[in-house]
Amino acid sequence: MAQATIAQTDAVTSSGSMITASGEPLKVSLARAERRKRLTAFFLVVPLLIFILITFIIPIGDMALNSVRNPEVVTYLPRTADAIQEWDGQGLPDEVVFEALVEDLREGMGTPAIGRVGARLNYEKSGMRSTMQRAGRAARQLEPPYRETLVERDATWGEPGTWRVIQRESSPFTLSYFIAALDRTYDDEGNIVQVREDQRIYVQLFIRTFMLSLVITALTLLLGFPIAYLMAHQPARIANLLMILVLLPFWTSLLVRTSSWIVMLQQQGVLNDLMVLVGLIGDDGRLLMVYNQTGTIVAMTHILLPFMVLPLYSVMKTIPPSYMRAARSLGANQWTAFWRIYVPQTTAGIGAGGVLVFIISIGYYITPALVGGQSGQMISNFIAFHMQRSLNWGLAAALGTILLAAVILLYYLYNRIIGVDRLKLG
């Protein structure tokens, strides 16, 4: 005969917390029992953590830092940067500052230093590159009093604005890249003002990027919803075939897909030829459908469609048909049942697909670059331009950081309104 006893002794310490049978506090015992499990779990993710840190977090952090880093003046004109701190910004600085500048220039001769400072100051005040180069070349022959000799050689040194720029950029961090990225600049008095109207591009470009992304997101939803619905309500064999058709673009090179849109849409392309053949348009009235916004929208909608279809499909597949039947039996016609019962249950998929497509299109680069022409360019094309051509990395970093902040803000809003836990990606 087996004997079983359960001693009913819910042992409690004097402080009121539970203790185990061996007299140890229950919480301590529990923590020890769980620690091993937690450690194992942690070590399993360590490689991934390191990978993400090295390839993702550090580069992004570095890029973000680039948008405020301002080492040129401090590094290459250390004495000037030091001396100009005392200046009150009225008239011209004292002789001390001029002397410091000449000394810095003499030291920098024959190194890339002067070129770099010139390039940096040129972003703030055009003409500074050559002014610095000339001063650098002349530095050896200059004699005191430097203030007079420098101003005599180059009137730029006689403008208080020049010195204000140097003073402003003599700290190791700056906001001027962000100010430039928002189409603003400092005037000669040091106030932040809008740039000349014909030079304003970035704000406009941000707005255009957001509008294009919105249009593309709406179009993918409009086209993707029926496809996903069809896929979710077909027998497995047909659904699989449809799935392959949806994924087919994924397996084709992005370049090939984009180029084929050029073939389709250009003025001498397939679509225009067809419309002329049918008589829809005259031969001289061929439509411009590529190398403009239309081209960007068409090609990107096509490319991003799977990102909308897949989350929608995965959500729709989990909606049992009995909901629609219940709605019908309760007296709703087909449309009411669809609109009031079916669609609300797909919001998780619509949200996921929408966020995915919108965020991807905001940062899209290759398609607008190939088919966007002038009016179809997006912000990422300008980021690339500043990275590769103008080599103004600071501005590129500022534009990128603003984009990243916008995406995070959107994600935050989405989380507040709909809730990220309702996001279903597949």
Add this chain to the structure above:
Amino acid sequence: MPNSEQAFVRFADVQKSYDGETLVVKNLNLDIARGEFLTMLGPSGSGKTTCLMMLAGFETATNGEIHLDGREINNVAPHKRDIGMVFQNYALFPHMTVAENLAFPLSVRRMAKAEIEERVKKALDMVQLGEMGNRRPAQLSGGQQQRVALARALVFEPRLVLMDEPLGALDKQLRETMQYEIKHIHENLQVTVVYVTHDQSEALTMSDRVAVFNDGVVQQLASPPMLYEKPDNAFVAQFIGENNRFVGTVKEAVNGHCTVEVDGRPIQALAVNIDGVGSKSTLSLRPERVVVDPDENRFPNVFDAKVLELIYLGDHIRARMAVCGTEEFIVKVPNASDHPTLERGNEVRVGWQVEDCRALDA
């Protein structure tokens, strides 16, 4: 028995095929009276759910007509049939609160807001969920969800309520409570209910009449006592309740009685459904009608038996015995103060009345 004039729901020669090769419902003729609680009972794949779906309008009958309240409804869209339905998984709309779920059928009927509110409140009180109106279905227990589904199917006062295995997902105790609750609601509202289940005890507890389905055919349509005590054929006898069966040959048939030879021994039985002398027949005998060690000459049927197994079940003891060539003969011995003590391996005698033993089809 409802006749054709007063039949509220009527299936006339209804057939259904999905693939054009086999019939899942074979020539169904069924009349349901107004206010009746009719259960379609059968194993899975017997066609009972298909019949319900045809009635609701989610499946079309391949042949035949379905009438509701004197009107043919074959081509009436589901939302115009005015039939309430309770689904197996409840199908409560997850994005709506309980009150919104109940208001849905009323709002699609464009009812005034005040009236909707009043009706929803009344329906919630009916299922004792008055305080739960603002909860989401996911926050309710299974039994509460079931109640909401029931209230939703009734709130718009439909002519007919269909229930498709509504209690299948509940545990045993809750299922029994809900059975009584549904039965009481049916009695109070006088609404016609068609109920589908594969659980025979559920069917017996709740129904006015039960249609036993098998293989696309109604095997028997009768009240629960009739079904249990007077099964028409071997399938019904086997499907409803526990049953001892013997297979033998009819030797003699006179005046509604017959003698069937089983394993060389003659058994006297009621001739219910036999083809005549010389044909095969299945004898059906309920385990609780068997008496162990009966008095001399009390029964015409008395045979030797050997106890093979005993299971103690509290209110009765189930004994498995070897009788007349079968080793699956079950006897329910009541756990009364004077019950005979059986032990495994005992040699005993068992006997039963002629009227309790029904000779059915082979």
